Amino acid sequence: MEYTSTSIRASHTMDLLGYSREMIKIRQKYCAYFSETVDTPYGKSTEFYAGSKAEGLTAPFENDIDSVRVPSHIICTTEPRKHQHLLILLLDQYATAPGYTRLVHHNLRPELYEQNKEVMVNILGKHYLSSTAVKEAWKKANAGYEDIGIDGSVTHHAYTGNHQGPSLTSNFRLINMNLDIVNAFTCDCPELLEPWINRSRKHNWPPPNVVKEISLMEGHVVAIGNKSSGNEFLEWRICFTKAEIKLIQSLNDCQTKLLILLKMIAKQELKPLCREMTSYVMKNVVLWLSEMYPSNVFVNENLISLLKMALQFVKICLINNALPSFMIEERNLFADRVRREEKLAVCVKIDELQIEGPDIILRCKRVAEGMDKINTCPDDFYRYSSKRHMLEISHLEGIVYDIEAEKNHQQYAIRPESVLRLLKLTDNNPMAFFSILS
Structure with a gap:
């Protein structure tokens, strides 16, 4: 591949800026401490970091914090006999898009029905949980958060009301950082992971031990429906957050830096043209490339060429209006989400970036400035x-x-x-x- 010299310099600069494999592993280790049990208005919940913080890709105050909060007494499943001691929500995926489901109460006691009927919809005698109503109820129940100042004073804040997908957003005044909290339910759904587990992998990535570990992990459902569905308010998205964290932690040094650079390019150059050019989309792109190509391609000498390859992959997916989710291949991340003019604008921008050759790294301002300082x-x-x-x-x-x-x-x-x-x-x-x- 081309651009070896620039790739090596960029990789070394990223090491010095805090993106070395050693520093990322340190962040991942410390992040394991941050899972905790919290008291909420609806009972005990487990809260853990997700996104780039859990993956170790960003420093403490670089980008916002993503957190997932999961009630301990609720389970979503297709096998209720395994979970009789919990409040059971049955998965109902009939006539839903891949990666989405409806939730039906299975063992709801009459007194609980009276307490929660405002978030339920009765259809032919079945009590469905409305994702829209539940999200609003969560927002009211979690009326705010406590911000501890340097002097030890405690200030109570309301949520901003900003919704990023299924999340609620709050802001820490001292450091002006957003905390995006996603309320979710545990989903015991091994049958949904089977296609991913049994998928043919020509280049043995992810390795068998990682596939086995992921096969034992639970999924989650979050309160957001399919925007193309007439029943969006009843639908919930199925996700495998912990599995994705494990996959990112399993990337090698070059793959990890590729993802960081691709996110930088997307944020700076692509997302202003199309809001669907998210970090999550770029994560799926790198995961697919890691599975599609042999590991000996992913070396730091090829970093710039791999960045250009990843952008070309994004363009092809846009042209075909299809980017399969890495975990649920049938789910199309671009389905009914990218308008024609947005698609055209992003494709033109990617063509411009491709022409720049090794100078594409200059679009990653932080890395470009670091490379300049190393020289001077x-x-x-x-x-x-x-x-x-x-x-x-x-x-x-x-x-x-x-x-x-x-x-x-x-x-x-x-x-x-x-x-x-x-x-x-x-x-x-x-x-x-x-x-x-x-």
């Missing part, structure tokens, strides 16, 4: 890299300390506001932090 003042940049790594690890250790302190009813570690703001600066504007150090 390498010693200072290496010093910056060492400082930012230490600062991030110290912050992650502090979060773990806080979690353990809360469990043991001890005092939180109060970190100076200046440290938090400096860490956010390193994550969102590395060159500004670099200038301070210089």
Whole structure:
């Protein structure tokens, strides 16, 4: 493949900016501590990180935080006999698009019906759970969140009302970061994973041990229906969040950097033209490429060529109006979502990017600025890299300390506001932090 020299320089720069395999593995390790049991108005729930934070791809204050909250006493399944001790919601996928389902109450007691009838729809004697009504009820039940200030003061905030798909969004005032909380139900649905588990894989990725581990994981359903359906308000989306986290954690160094660069290009160049050019779409693109091509292709010497290949894959999917979900192949991520003028604009932009050759890396502003600093003042940049790594690890250790302190009813570690703001600066504007150090 072409552009070997630029690819190696870009990869090295990404290491210094906090995207090294070592740093990503450290984030993944610490993120495992962040799963916790929380009290909610509807009972005990488990909450865990999802998205780029759980995958280790972003630093603490780089991008928003995605969190999934799952009630412990509710299960969605097709086999109710296995879960008699829980509140059971039966999956009803009749006449729904792939990856979607309706939920029918199976063992609802009369008193629970009276308490929850505002979120249910009775159809031919069956009590269906409305995803639209449940999401509104969740929003009211979780009326806000507590923001702990540097001085220890607690301020109560309401949710902003911004809906990103099935999520509710809140904002932390100190660091001006959004927290997107997705309320979900556990879904015991091994039959839905069978096609993925048994799929023919020419190049043995993901490896058999990862496939086996994923086969034992639960799925989730989230409160968003198929926009093309007449029954959108009754439908729920099936997802395999934990499986996708495991898959991203199983990528090698080059594949991981490819995903990071592709997300940067999508955010900067493609999403302004079409809102469907999301990080989730780019994640599926990289997962498909990782399965389609042999592992010896995914080396850092090929990083720029692989980036161009991934963009071409996006263009082909747009032209065919079809990007299959990696986990549920029958679900088309582009179905009825991309307008003709958007498709044309994105394809034209991808053609422009392809013509740029190795200079395509300049579209990734953070990496391009880092490459320039390595050329002009390498010693200072290496010093910056060492400082930012230490600062991030110290912050992650502090979060773990806080979690353990809360469990043991001890005092939180109060970190100076200046440290938090400096860490956010390193994550969102590395060159500004670099200038301070210089």
